């Protein structure tokens with residue numbers, strides 16, 4: 001059996017290190033490259049606490065893609081660099097699995113267009129945790145009966161973008177699941193700017209950033225005399241790894257863009 005060659009962009013980051021460990025633990029995957037802005041020249045195995053793997057961290061993604069024989073690039077970098085990285089992967093004929101959040105609707109359109117033109121696959125998932133995917137699915141179902149809903153997303157204080165990609169995707173699914181409009185409410189008299197959160201497709205989103213948190217979300221529906229709360233907590237970054245590995249295995253047979261892990265699970 002040919003192993004799928006995997007290059008990790010952002011390999012020295014919090015998520016990247018977990019991806020390296022998860023890839024190395026799979027029999028059918030082979031880590032063939034590690035790219036990051038930090039740790040240049042260091043052995044990525046040492047960076048991840050695995051011991052020597054014989055793969056040095058590189059800083060030039062295009063060169064690493066050319067020399068590594070990667071079939072799939074996994075990207076957990078930053079919202080500022082992810083588009084350039086996806087373009088570099090597709091230009092090198094490499095499929096991409098993207099966990100970096102902060103991509104806009106226009107970005108996704110551009111990725112789809114590029115992926116179709118190159119005949120390669122890009123899988124973008126704002127949340128690779130299975131429980132989060134189910135939370136979004138249940139929220140879409142509940143929206144049919146409870147059009148009034150607010151989202152509270154909570155993340156660690158080093159997250160760059162707000163709201164989270166998961167919150168945006170949840171709001172999109174809720175909008176798709178509603179069969180009636182939310183009740184119209186009087187404009188709030190905000191004594192502190194934006195205290196009622198940001199509105200996206202009729203759902204208020206509130207972003208909490210605190211040390212100690214990883215990734216958490218509550219979707220609170222309100223109805224007559226009742227509320228329904230759906231909550232998901234990623235307590236550890238390993239929670240994302242089964243989803244990332246699933247996407248890596250699927251990516252070589254995908255053409256175009258897949259957005260969201262939900263389309264990959266039954």
Ligand code: NAP
Pocket residue numbers: 009010011012013014015016035036037038061076077078079081098099100101102125126127128129159215240
């Ligand atoms: P992080 O610890 O800051 O890791 C990002 C790494 O990428 C850093 O080492 C960073 O280096 C590096 N980097 C920056 N620009 C780069 C470039 N051009 N090429 C290669 N590497 C580059 O962040 P994190 O917590 O791992 O999160 C990474 C992303 O994943 C964020 O967007 C986060 O929201 C997202 N995320 C997604 C999921 C999901 O399930 N989809 C789950 C968790 C997190 P510097 O430190 O020098 O900038």
